[in-house]
Amino acid sequence: MIVKPYSDKAFFAIGVSYEKADAETRGKFTFFPESVPDFVREAKEIGIDNFFIVSTCNRSEFYGFSENPETMMELYCKHSKGTMEEMKEVVSIKKNDEAIHHLFQVAAGLKSQILGDFEIISQIKIWFKRFKKQGSSGAFLERLINTAIQISKKIKTETTLSNGAASVSFAAVHYIMATEPAVSEKNILLYGIGKIGRNTCTNLIKHTQNDHITLINRSREKAELMTEKYDVLVKDHTELIDQLKSTDILIVATGAESPTITEEMIPYDKEMTIIDLSVPENVMHTLGSRENIQLINVDGLSKMVDDTIGSRKDAIPAAQEIIETCKTEFDEWLKTREYVPVIQSFKERLEFLQAFETKNLKKKNPQINGKETLIAEKLVQNLTNQFASYLLENRENAGETIAMMEEIFRLKQINE
CATH class of the missing domain: 1.10.3730 (ProC C-terminal domain-like fold)
Structure with missing residues (x-):
């Protein structure tokens, strides 16, 4: 049961995630921050209320009040590279109480491609802040997000759901350790220093014992910040092509709308392992057809952490109990809103x-x-x-x- 702030509308969660869509399809529905202002303006014009979007490598979801889900889907497709027909094939639609519960499960890490991966909660906070700045939120959404954050914190501190090293960034390093001999001697290039890139750098330093890791980012200043914490080498973005000639392991975390690594950038006879952590994929997939190149994306990496996931599954009941307790408190608050x-x-x-x-x-x-x-x-x-x-x-x-x-x-x- 849900008490609705808008009597003629329902609260929907419209999503495209790894559960139904592969990395290429998810890439078509990736939502980018620069689209937020226009999106908010258009959403308000067509009567969508209390809304925000969260878009990561594993999921892109649109939460909000609307008369019907089709209105939300059409607007979302207008601001992505996917079509309405493509979305209908992979979309997940949840309404009212089910939508609220879904968000809480996502925030808890129970819906993550790698069970218990808590990087999602920071993304929820970042994306909500972007939409709030444009005036898309109200008391309902504020309380909903705060409850989701509370759930995440309690599960992280009171259960073992996040125990062990299992995240996309660690999975990348785990893959390297498992497939590359003498990894400490390899020339590793990390391209892109966003949140996932920074986490990957930390895991590289911690686990590979490699002392000649190179970082390249469009903004050199952002990459330079990593040198304050770690012994890494930073190169200008203009040197990318030259650096690729001597790279053994390339990790791409650029998060761009289109490929940042293309076929002509890498010599045809170059042997290389390439790990693409971006969605949409930022490495031209045709590179994977070369015999001397090993190319893996986020979907492939998620299959490599089964041992850690096995131990985390034992914590699911405790996490669900926390969600239900917080959900009950949220429902009580909703009931009080009925009398406002x-x-x-x-x-x-x-x-x-x-x-x-x-x-x-x-x-x-x-x-x-x-x-x-x-x-x-x-x-x-x-x-x-x-x-x-x-x-x-x-x-x-x-x-x-x-x-x-x-x-x-x-x-x-x-x-x-």
Whole structure:
């Protein structure tokens, strides 16, 4: 059950994820930050409320209130490279209570391609902040996201769901360790220093014992920050082609809309292992057809952490219990929101009566000052609080109580 802030709309979660779509298809529905302002403006124009999008390498999901899911899907497709027909083939649509529960499971890491991967919660916070800045959120969404963050924190500290090294960034290093002999002697180039790139760099330093890792990023300053923490070499973006000639292992985490590594950039006879951590894929997939190149993407990496995932599965019941507890608290808060309109109308009626009576009293007694007015305002607030408390403590009689107050104070007439 869900109490809806908008009586004519439902809360939907429209998503394309690894569960139904491969990396290439997910890439078509990747949403980029620069599209947020126009997207928010258009969404508001067609009546979508309290909404945001989260888009990662494993999932792109659109949460919000709408009259129907098709409206949300059409708008999303307009701002992606995927078509409506393609989306219908792989889309997951969840409504109201199911949509809320889904978001909580995503935030908990239960829906991650690598079970317990908590990188998703930081992405949810980042994406929500982008949309909030453009004015797309309200009290409902604020509370929903805060609850999701609370769930993530509690599961991370109170369960073993995130124990062990299992994430996309670690999986990349695990793959290298398992397939590359003498990895400490290899020339490793990490291209792209976003969040996943930084995590991958940390894991490379920690596990490979390699002291000649090279970083390249479009913004050299961002890459230079890694040298403050680790002994790595930074090269300019203009040197990428030259660096590729001597690279043994290439890790790409550029997160661009189109390939950043193409066939002509790598000599045909060059032997190389390439790991593409980007969605959409940023390495031209035809490179994988070369006999001397080993190319793997995020979907391939996710299959390499089965041992760690096995131990994490034992923590699922505890994580689900935390979700249910927080979900119950969220539902209780939603129920209180049901009474907000009538409580607000009640308060406004009292304020009107207070202002009217104060004005009449001042005509009869000009000596009345701000002290009396302050007392009257405090009385209005106290009466409003008592009304609200009564409704919450006597929900079974709330309907009758509201009807009586509406009749006594003519609240419906005021709203009209």
